[in-house]
Amino acid sequence: MLLAFGNFTADPSVNLQLLIGGLALGAIYAVVALGFVLVYKSTDVLNLAHGEFLMLGAYFALTFLISENLNFFLGVFVLLLVMLVFGLLVHYGIMRRMVGQGFFAIVLITLGIATIIRALLLIFYGPTERARLDLLPQGSFEVGGATVRYVDLIIFGVVAACVLLFFLFFKYTRLGLHMRAVADDIEAAAAMGIDPDKVYAMTWAAAMVMAGVGGLLFGHVTGAIDRSIEAIGLRAFPAAVVGGLTSLGGSIVGGLVVGVIEQFANGHLGTKWREPVAFSVMFVVLLVRPTGLWGRKDVERV
Amino acid sequence: MSSDGLDLRIEDLTVVYGGVTALDNVNITVPPGGFVTVLGANGAGKTTLVRSITSLLYLHKGRVRRGDITLGGESILGKKSPDIVKAGVAQVPEGRKLFPNLTVKENLLCGAASRSDVDAIDDSLEQNLELFPQLRPLLNQTAGLLSGGEQQMVAVGRALMSDPALLICDELSLGLAPKIVHRLFELLTEINERRGTSILVIEQNASLALQHAADAYVLELGRVLIEGTADELRGNPMVQELYLGGGGEAHTSYAAIERPSRRPEAHGRRPPVSES
Numbered sequence: 001m002l003l004a005f006g007n008f009t010a011d012p013s014v015n016l017q018l019l020i021g022g023l024a025l026g027a028i029y030a031v032v033a034l035g036f037v038l039v040y041k042s043t044d045v046l047n048l049a050h051g052e053f054l055m056l057g058a059y060f061a062l063t064f065l066i067s068e069n070l071n072f073f074l075g076v077f078v079l080l081l082v083m084l085v086f087g088l089l090v091h092y093g094i095m096r097r098m099v100g101q102g103f104f105a106i107v108l109i110t111l112g113i114a115t116i117i118r119a120l121l122l123i124f125y126g127p128t129e130r131a132r133l134d135l136l137p138q139g140s141f142e143v144g145g146a147t148v149r150y151v152d153l154i155i156f157g158v159v160a161a162c163v164l165l166f167f168l169f170f171k172y173t174r175l176g177l178h179m180r181a182v183a184d185d186i187e188a189a190a191a192m193g194i195d196p197d198k199v200y201a202m203t204w205a206a207a208m209v210m211a212g213v214g215g216l217l218f219g220h221v222t223g224a225i226d227r228s229i230e231a232i233g234l235r236a237f238p239a240a241v242v243g244g245l246t247s248l249g250g251s252i253v254g255g256l257v258v259g260v261i262e263q264f265a266n267g268h269l270g271t272k273w274r275e276p277v278a279f280s281v282m283f284v285v286l287l288v289r290p291t292g293l294w295g296r297k298d299v300e301r302v
Numbered sequence: 303m304s305s306d307g308l309d310l311r312i313e314d315l316t317v318v319y320g321g322v323t324a325l326d327n328v329n330i331t332v333p334p335g336g337f338v339t340v341l342g343a344n345g346a347g348k349t350t351l352v353r354s355i356t357s358l359l360y361l362h363k364g365r366v367r368r369g370d371i372t373l374g375g376e377s378i379l380g381k382k383s384p385d386i387v388k389a390g391v392a393q394v395p396e397g398r399k400l401f402p403n404l405t406v407k408e409n410l411l412c413g414a415a416s417r418s419d420v421d422a423i424d425d426s427l428e429q430n431l432e433l434f435p436q437l438r439p440l441l442n443q444t445a446g447l448l449s450g451g452e453q454q455m456v457a458v459g460r461a462l463m464s465d466p467a468l469l470i471c472d473e474l475s476l477g478l479a480p481k482i483v484h485r486l487f488e489l490l491t492e493i494n495e496r497r498g499t500s501i502l503v504i505e506q507n508a509s510l511a512l513q514h515a516a517d518a519y520v521l522e523l524g525r526v527l528i529e530g531t532a533d534e535l536r537g538n539p540m541v542q543e544l545y546l547g548g549g550g551e552a553h554t555s556y557a558a559i560e561r562p563s564r565r566p567e568a569h570g571r572r573p574p575v576s577e578s
Contacts, residue, residue: 100360177411177412178412178415180404180408181401181412181415184401184403184404185399185401187361187395187399188399188400189401189412189415190358190361190383190384191358191393191399192387192413192416193383193388193415193464194384194415195384
């Protein structure tokens with residue numbers, strides 16, 4: 001009965017292909033989820049504009065790497081720098097005034113930011129869709145009957161490097177320590193002389209830079225760059241929730257798991273099943289473990 | 303190396319949350335190198351007092367309507383909390399408020415957020431471990447998993463990491479075994495005498511606080527009801543009745559005093575109020 005939905009196959013090379021595609025897609029979800037979780041964990045804000053942040057990154061990549069035709073590394077540097085400035089702008093211009101306000105008021109503000117970004121991109125870039133980026137090496141190689149694209153491999157490597165960098169930053173730098181302290185207890189952190197305002201600003205900047213990386217990567221694998229790619233934000237949401245909204249490591253694993261599951265649903269059941277299956281996984285995880293696979297309630301003995 | 307104690311002056315302080323007055327015209331002074339306690343039941347305004355000094359009212363939508371707070375003669379009212387820590391005020395918050403997912407060492411290092419001299423921070427860490435030798439083997443433990451007593455030591459140690467001129471302890475005794483509380487108060491006295499750090503202790507455990515402090519205030523429904531030396535307060539019939547669990551003849555005189563309608567309820571480890 002269920003077989004009627006799609007073409008199940010036990011062919012190992014097909015499944016390997018789906019796995020590889022899933023991991024590449026999952027790596028992008030992971031990088032989106034990472035930025036999302038970073039903001040949620042540090043500032044308690046459910047940022048519904050994160051998909052738009054990523055779209056901003058993709059459009060800026062168009063500007064600096066294609067239109068301005070900057071050297072690749074210089075272009076990436078400028079891109080990330082501009083994203084950082086935008087992150088600071090989001091904090092000092094908007095979010096800072098919202099500290100202490102109700103959770104949903106702030107969620108609505110992020111929806112407002114999303115709308116503004118979409119409008120600005122329409123004004124400055126126009127409605128026409130652009131070709132996807134092609135700055136990373138094209139081509140592919142074969143493994144066990146499956147095709148591995150260089151782009152996917154690079155995406156995977158870049159995401160892994162970002163994750164490692166994040167881990168080292170949080171574990172070994174003073175600012176990283178202060179960010180974790182604010183995430184644990186903002187009032188206690190403020191009482192110790194840590195400035196939550198600065199920590200929040202750095203969080204938004206870091207999330208925006210991550211979105212810049214995500215936009216640059218996603219710009220290479222999306223069909224075309226237009227204002228519909230913000231949907232990646234919504235698609236990465238199950239990844240963040242499955243991993244646990246408070247766990248940076250969990251968001252990575254969540255991203256990979258959801259990416260692979262989506263690809264298998266896509267390959268075996270058909271494209272229309274991608275999102276329903278991804279969200280079903282999210283529901284199941286939430287039913288069994290409300291804090292996500294790796295999310296945790298604070299360790300606290302009372 | 304340690305800062306000398308600075309004097310704290312709270313003058314005519316009135317604090318409101320929305321339309322509700324939490325502190326009403328409060329005057330409290332901690333002399334340089336002094337040891338002062340503020341007593342009061344739940345809801346007396348003790349924690350609001352701490353938040354006012356450390357500029358954390360904004361997190362609770364409270365604001366100072368009137369009055370001033372000075373440290374070493376300089377107003378600290380309206381300064382941001384990091385600047386107040388820099389000026390020399392450290393606090394052990396009510397309920398300890400450790401960073402539960404951070405290790406003990408990371409918790410302690412967070413206490414030094416206002417300082418940048420790495421060597422001096424290391425010195426402070428070492429001093430702390432001499433003060434609390436129990437913490438040395440626990441440095442890499444997750445703080446949230448420690449026992450209550452250990453957590454309170456980390457909380458005191460964390461506050462000391464900023465090398466404060468004034469140390470504020472909010473409800474140090476809450477939820478801890480009497481033996482541990484005694485030991486912590488002895489350590490406070492030691493810090494006060496050896497380093498000259500001014501100390502302000504906010505407490506429900508009146509008998510213990512009055513043993514160690516030199517001066518004391520009783521806060522009731524946002525007002526200073528009684529003030530004096532610790533000895534004077536120990537001898538005050540109303541304090542005996544309300545906070546020391548005394549009774550006897552104090553009762554008759556006490557009954558004549560017009561008192562706030564909201565009596566402190568018997569709480570946890572505080573000696574029960576005798577009703578006979």
